[in-house]
Amino acid sequence: MTGHGRWRGTIAATLALVMAAASPARADDGYRLWLRGEAPVGPSARVTVRDETATLRLAAEELTRSLPAGIADVTLALAADPQVAALRLPTASLGDEGYLIRRVRLGQRETLLVTGNSDRGVLYGSFALLRQLATGADATRLALASSPRVKLRVLNHWDNLDGSVERGYAGQSLWDWWTLPDFKDPRYTDYARANASLGINGTVLNNVNAKADSLTPRYIAKAAALADVFRPWGIKVYLSARFSAPIELGGLKTADPRDPAVAAWWKTKADEIYRAVPDFGGFLVKANSEGQPGPRDYGATHADGANMLAAAVRPHGGIVMWRAFVYADTDPEDRAKQAYSEFKPLDGTFADNVLVQVKNGAIDFQPREPFHPLFGAMPKTPLLMEFQITKEYLGFATHLAYLGPLFTETLAARTGRGAETVADVVDGAAEHHALSGMAGVANIGRDRDWSGSTFNQANWYAFGRLAWDPTLGAEPVAREWAQQTFGTDPGVVDPVVRMMMASREAVVDYTGALGLAHVMATGHHYGPGPWVSDLKRPEWNPVYYHRADRGGIGFDRTRSGSDAVAQYAPALAKRLADPATTPERELLWFHHVGWDRRMASGKTLWEELVAHYDRGVAAVGTMRASWDALRDRVDAERWGKTATYLAIQQREARWWRDASLAYWMSVNGRALPAGVAAPAHDLAWYKAQLFPHAPGHPE
Numbered sequence: 230m231t232g233h234g235r236w237r238g239t240i241a242a243t244l245a246l247v248m249a250a251a252s253p254a255r256a257d258d259g260y261r262l263w264l265r266g267e268a269p270v271g272p273s274a275r276v277t278v279r280d281e282t283a284t285l286r287l288a289a290e291e292l293t294r295s296l297p298a299g300i301a302d303v304t305l306a307l308a309a310d311p312q313v314a315a316l317r318l319p320t321a322s323l324g325d326e327g328y329l330i331r332r333v334r335l336g337q338r339e340t341l342l343v344t345g346n347s348d349r350g351v352l353y354g355s356f357a358l359l360r361q362l363a364t365g366a367d368a369t370r371l372a373l374a375s376s377p378r379v380k381l382r383v384l385n386h387w388d389n390l391d392g393s394v395e396r397g398y399a400g401q402s403l404w405d406w407w408t409l410p411d412f413k414d415p416r417y418t419d420y421a422r423a424n425a426s427l428g429i430n431g432t433v434l435n436n437v438n439a440k441a442d443s444l445t446p447r448y449i450a451k452a453a454a455l456a457d458v459f460r461p462w463g464i465k466v467y468l469s470a471r472f473s474a475p476i477e478l479g480g481l482k483t484a485d486p487r488d489p490a491v492a493a494w495w496k497t498k499a500d501e502i503y504r505a506v507p508d509f510g511g512f513l514v515k516a517n518s519e520g521q522p523g524p525r526d527y528g529a530t531h532a533d534g535a536n537m538l539a540a541a542v543r544p545h546g547g548i549v550m551w552r553a554f555v556y557a558d559t560d561p562e563d564r565a566k567q568a569y570s571e572f573k574p575l576d577g578t579f580a581d582n583v584l585v586q587v588k589n590g591a592i593d594f595q596p597r598e599p600f601h602p603l604f605g606a607m608p609k610t611p612l613l614m615e616f617q618i619t620k621e622y623l624g625f626a627t628h629l630a631y632l633g634p635l636f637t638e639t640l641a642a643r644t645g646r647g648a649e650t651v652a653d654v655v656d657g658a659a660e661h662h663a664l665s666g667m668a669g670v671a672n673i674g675r676d677r678d679w680s681g682s683t684f685n686q687a688n689w690y691a692f693g694r695l696a697w698d699p700t701l702g703a704e705p706v707a708r709e710w711a712q713q714t715f716g717t718d719p720g721v722v723d724p725v726v727r728m729m730m731a732s733r734e735a736v737v738d739y740t741g742a743l744g745l746a747h748v749m750a751t752g753h754h755y756g757p758g759p760w761v762s763d764l765k766r767p768e769w770n771p772v773y774y775h776r777a778d779r780g781g782i783g784f785d786r787t788r789s790g791s792d793a794v795a796q797y798a799p800a801l802a803k804r805l806a807d808p809a810t811t812p813e814r815e816l817l818w819f820h821h822v823g824w825d826r827r828m829a830s831g832k833t834l835w836e837e838l839v840a841h842y843d844r845g846v847a848a849v850g851t852m853r854a855s856w857d858a859l860r861d862r863v864d865a866e867r868w869g870k871t872a873t874y875l876a877i878q879q880r881e882a883r884w885w886r887d888a889s890l891a892y893w894m895s896v897n898g899r900a901l902p903a904g905v906a907a908p909a910h911d912l913a914w915y916k917a918q919l920f921p922h923a924p925g926h927p928e
């Protein structure tokens with residue numbers, strides 16, 4: 230941000246191309262995402278920028294490019310601009326990144342003012358204005374004000390330096406590390422623009438399963454080039470740091486965080502990074518998890534490790550995001566309990582520029598998990614929510630699964646401490662933390678449509694919108710996405726939103742409902758594998774999670790079992806300790822219950838489980854039919870790819886159902902309820918299916 234008033238530019242939007250409202254038949258390869266603003270119609274809109282900064286110029290370009298007819302005059306200005314300040318608008322409460330949009334009189338002119346305390350605020354306001362207009366708002370009545378409830382809104386790329394993406398299903402990494410820093414692919418700008426349109430303000434460039442190479446001078450220069458592209462869009466760059474880098478790059482004998490030479494190495498490394506990237510955000514660390522090195526290798530704690538890195542970036546204003554996704558091969562404790570056991574005692578010992586990054590659930594991004602018990606349990610530590618946008622466990626790129634309901638279900642969950650929700654913990658409201666954050670494991674790659682399918686774009690979109698405001702509902706977010714993506718025709722939007730809102734539950738149903746989790750095949754995680762029991766570590770095997778036997782199914786996490794329920798606040802723990810007061814959708818997560826247990830529907834557990842599988846398969850059929858009916862109302866390219874993917878999903882939903890039922894029947898010796906279709910093949914056939922070279926699982 231520079232001082233105001235030094236430059237006053239007027240960009241008159243000259244309207245060359247006249248294109249009536251997006252015609253559905255127009256070809257669309259999905260590249261434009263939800264930013265499909267067409268060239269404007271009608272007389273020139275005037276976009277005036279007071280206060281010159283690169284960011285404000287970008288904001289003006291956005292408006293000039295996409296403002297529809299009827300908006301004659303827009304002014305972008307900082308709140309500190311004397312003319313704006315004279316209006317005495319309520320800008321103080323907007324904070325650093327908020328925006329305010331009002332129709333005002335500025336000098337002699339009636340204008341639609343977009344203002345904020347920083348140029349980023351104005352940029353977000355400009356995108357908000359376009360979003361409002363694209364979703365049918367009346368421009369003459371617009372009066373908006375909003376500020377982000379969460380400070381750090383970051384994407385986590387699990388992108389490897391060789392161009393592969395761990396759990397990536399949209400092609401190779403967007404980052405062409407090889408040609409960086411020289412070649413700045415225009416897609417980097419388009420990526421930043423898409424993120425800025427949602428308010429995403431940070432990106433971690435490399436996989437948490439990190440290579441030390443990303444901290445070498447060569448790769449720092451590449452990261453710096455990306456940071457230069459992203460900066461005017463308000464996006465900071467972060468790096469995943471490999472904890473053993475002082476050994477691998479620095480030639481030290483140890484990476485023990487308590488060793489002064491190790492701390493000094495990191496300090497020097499941080500100084501070097503900040504010389505290249507003055508606004509570098511900081512480090513993300515996966516330590517002592519799934520083979521990654523960490524402080525526990527030396528008997529030091531996670532806080533020792535995090536604080537050492539925090540000291541290295543502190544002089545530059547950087548932060549550390551330290552992941553709580555830890556479970557140890559040496560620890561026989563229920564995997565769902567391990568992160569809490571390890572981190573809860575460390576509450577209050579982390580430096581104030583550390584956030585502990587916690588997955589939404591205690592296991593691993595399953596189609597449904599109860600919220601992670603650490604939320605609410607570490608009041609002295611800012612906890613950064615980690616969601617997975619890429620669909621590792623929800624059908625990869627091909628299945629239509631809108632994750633808005635998954636995100637909001639977790640965010641709206643009550644922690645059991647009064648009225649506190651997980652969102653209150655995450656946005657820092659509950660404990661008044663200075664830092665707060667939400668991270669999303671990105672689903673972005675080099676595919677032309679960025680995310681592998683049109684509907685996967687909605688998950689990127691929903692993550693960004695909910696990171697800005699975790700209290701936005703999944704449905705309104707789906708609706709605004711659909712309106713921007715397909716146009717505002719309710720004949721399209723309504724069925725699309727219905728499909729989206731039902732889609733995640735469908736995946737839960739056909740992969741394993743009622744609290745089942747981690748029942749997928751080994752390694753690539755593609756397709757069913759509830760029978761898998763031969764992997765080295767017990768907690769890698771699906772049988773560890775479902776514990777099905779002749780008598781019943783489910784993981785006993787009450788006092789008679791692992792007592793994981795005791796990690797929740799007492800009021801909630803009490804409810805979860807009793808199958809009768811546990812929500813049925815989480816029943817088998819917390820309890821081992823008999824196949825004949827009566828469910829709320831009157832069915833036995835076995836009948837109910839079977840019904841869920843059938844419901845899931847049927848729901849995909851319904852989605853297909855809805856989409857078929859939209860054939861003439863959506864452009865052919867996006868319609869065709871989606872239709873094909875829905876056919877794949879229907880086939881695979883059936884496969885999930887059949888394979889799972891064949892297996893459960895082999896365990897419980899029961900027949901299927903009357904009228905229920907038998908699996909298409911026997912269990913041996915399902916077990917024999919192999920999928921070498923499945924995407925997202927680099928060898």
Ligand code: GCW
Pocket residue numbers: 387395396437438515519554593594621
């Ligand atoms: O879900 C699991 C994935 C791993 C991933 C890990 C993690 C980056 O299967 O591929 O590794 O989680 O979150 O660290």
